[in-house]
Amino acid sequence: MALSTKPLSGMRQRLPQEFRVEKYVTETLSLSSVLAGFEEYDGPVIEPLALFAAKSGDELVGRQSYCFTDRGKREVILRPEMTPSLARMVAAQGELQLPVRWFSTPLCYRYERPQRGRVREFLQFNLDILGSEKLAAELEVILVLQGIMVSFKAPSSIYRIGWSSRRFMTDALSRCGVKEEHSAAVFSAIDKRDKMSAEKWADLLLGACDNDNGVATQVIALVSVQSLSDNWLVDLMSGSSAFEEVVEFNQLLEGVGIPSAVFSPGVVRGLDYYTGIVFELMDTGGSNNRSLCGGGRYDNLVGLFGNKKISGVGFGLGVLTLTLFLETYGLIPPGVKKAAPADVYIAVASADVVSSAGRLATFLRSQGIRVMMDVSGKKLGKQFNEASRYGIAFVVTVGSEEVASNRYKMKNLTDGTVFTGSPEEISRELK
Numbered sequence: 291m292a293l294s295t296k297p298l299s300g301m302r303q304r305l306p307q308e309f310r311v312e313k314y315v316t317e318t319l320s321l322s323s324v325l326a327g328f329e330e331y332d333g334p335v336i337e338p339l340a341l342f343a344a345k346s347g348d349e350l351v352g353r354q355s356y357c358f359t360d361r362g363k364r365e366v367i368l369r370p371e372m373t374p375s376l377a378r379m380v381a382a383q384g385e386l387q388l389p390v391r392w393f394s395t396p397l398c399y400r401y402e403r404p405q406r407g408r409v410r411e412f413l414q415f416n417l418d419i420l421g422s423e424k425l426a427a428e429l430e431v432i433l434v435l436q437g438i439m440v441s442f443k444a445p446s447s448i449y450r451i452g453w454s455s456r457r458f459m460t461d462a463l464s465r466c467g468v469k470e471e472h473s474a475a476v477f478s479a480i481d482k483r484d485k486m487s488a489e490k491w492a493d494l495l496l497g498a499c500d501n502d503n504g505v506a507t508q509v510i511a512l513v514s515v516q517s518l519s520d521n522w523l524v525d526l527m528s529g530s531s532a533f534e535e536v537v538e539f540n541q542l543l544e545g546v547g548i549p550s551a552v553f554s555p556g557v558v559r560g561l562d563y564y565t566g567i568v569f570e571l572m573d574t575g576g577s578n579n580r581s582l583c584g585g586g587r588y589d590n591l592v593g594l595f596g597n598k599k600i601s602g603v604g605f606g607l608g609v610l611t612l613t614l615f616l617e618t619y620g621l622i623p624p625g626v627k628k629a630a631p632a633d634v635y636i637a638v639a640s641a642d643v644v645s646s647a648g649r650l651a652t653f654l655r656s657q658g659i660r661v662m663m664d665v666s667g668k669k670l671g672k673q674f675n676e677a678s679r680y681g682i683a684f685v686v687t688v689g690s691e692e693v694a695s696n697r698y699k700m701k702n703l704t705d706g707t708v709f710t711g712s713p714e715e716i717s718r719e720l721k
C-alpha cells in the first residue's frame with residue numbers, strides 16, 4: 291500500500307508560497323523587536339519534563355504535551371512553550387546584565403484538537419524582559435506589541451489588548467467570597483469563558499465556586515466590569531494595593547495612548563506561573579475567536595533554579611494565529627505571495643552550452659543577482675513559459691552563437707523589449 295501524502299494531523303509543513311508569507315510575518319516581528327533593543331536567543335526543542343511540570347499547569351503538561359522516555363530513560367517533553375526554558379537560561383547566567391530583553395521564535399508542540407488558529411506544531415514568537423519589577427516593563431512589552439500591530443498596518447479598531455492582573459483578581463475573588471481552596475478552579479473557569487456557551491460556562495463556574503450561587507453571581511459581576519471607575523468595583527476593592535497597582539498601570543497606558551488596551555478582568559491566562567499584570571490580544575471581529583497573543587508578569591520562574599529572584603514579563607504570539615488574522619483583514623501585501631524566486635532566468639538552447647550557461651549564472655550571482663538556470667533541457671519556448679510561470683521578469687538565452695560572441699540577448703517578459711550585451715552589461719542593466 292502506498293504511503294499517505296498527508297503529514298500527521300496538526301503538524302506544520304509549508305509550501306514555498308506559504309513559507310514566504312510566514313517569513314514575512316516572522317521577519318516583521320523580529321524587526322519590531324530589534325527596533326526596541328531586544329536581542330534574539332534560542333533554546334532546545336526537547337526539554338526535561340520536570341521543567342514544565344513545575345509551573346506551566348496541568349492542562350498544558352498533563353493533557354496537551356508530547357512527552358516520552360528517551361533512550362537514556364529520561365522523562366522528556368517537546369517544548370509546549372518557551373518561558374520555562376528562558377527562565378532557566380537566565381538563571382544559569384552568572385554575570386548577566388539585567389534586565390535582559392530577549393526575543394525568540396521557537397517551534398512549539400501541543401497535542402491540541404487542530405482547529406482554526408490552533409495546531410500541534412506551531413511557531414510562537416516570544417518577547418520578554420527579565421530583571422525589572424517596574425510596571426514600565428509591562429508597558430514596554432505592550433508598546434512593542436502595539437508596534438508590531440502598527441508595522442502590519444492593523445488599525446486599532448480590529449484588535450483589542452485585554453488586560454488585568456492575577457494579583458488583583460486573587461484579591462478581588464477573595465472579596466467576592468471565593469475560598470482560597472477554590473481559587474485555582476475559579477481562575478481556570480474564568481479562563482474558559484470565551485471558549486464555551488454562556489450557559490455551559492455558568493455551570494462550570496458554579497461548580498468551581500463549590501455550588502455557592504451567591505459567590506458565583508459576585509464572580510460574574512466581577513468579570514463583567516468594564517471600567518476601573520465602576521462604583522461596585524471601587525467599593526469592593528477599597529484599600530487593596532493590588533487594585534492600586536492596576537489603577538497605576540491604567541494611568542501609564544492612558545499616558546502613552548494605546549487605544550486598543552482595555553481593562554478586562556475576565557483575562558486571567560491559563561498558565562499557572564503568572565503573578566501580576568496579564569494580557570491577551572484578540573481579534574474584535576468574529577473570524578478569529580482564540581487569542582493571538584498572551585502574556586504577563588511571572589515572579590517565580592527563575593527562582594525555581596536556585597535562590598536568584600528575577601521577575602519577568604513578556605508574551606507569546608502565535609505566528610499562524612497572527613497570519614490568519616492578517617489574511618482575514620487583507621493585511622498581507624499581495625507581493626509577498628507572488629514574489630518571484632529569481633530576478634532572471636537563464637534559458638539554455640542546447641546541451642553543449644550548459645557549462646557556459648553555468649559560468650554566466652555564477653558570474654551574475656556573484657554580482658548579487660538572483661539567477662535561476664534552466665535544468666529541464668526542454669525546448670526554448672517551454673523554458674520561457676517556465677520563467678513566466680515563476681513570475682521572473684527577464685530571460686537571458688544562452689546558445690552557441692551567444693557563447694562564441696560573448697553577447698547575450700535578455701528579454702523583458704513584461705514589455706517584450708530585448709537588451710543585448712556582455713555579461714557585465716547585462717549585470718549593469720539588471721541592477
Ligand code: HAM
Nearest residue numbers: 371373408409412581582583584585604605606608611
Ligand atoms: P499561551 O497563551 O499558551 O502563552 O500562548 C501564546 C500564544 O501562542 C497564543 O495566544 C496563540 O496565539 C499561540 N498558540 C498557543 N497554542 C497554540 C497552538 N496549539 N497552535 C497555534 N498557536 C498557538 C504562552 O505560551 C506563554 N509562554 C507566553 C509568554 C511568554 N508569557 C510570558 N512570556
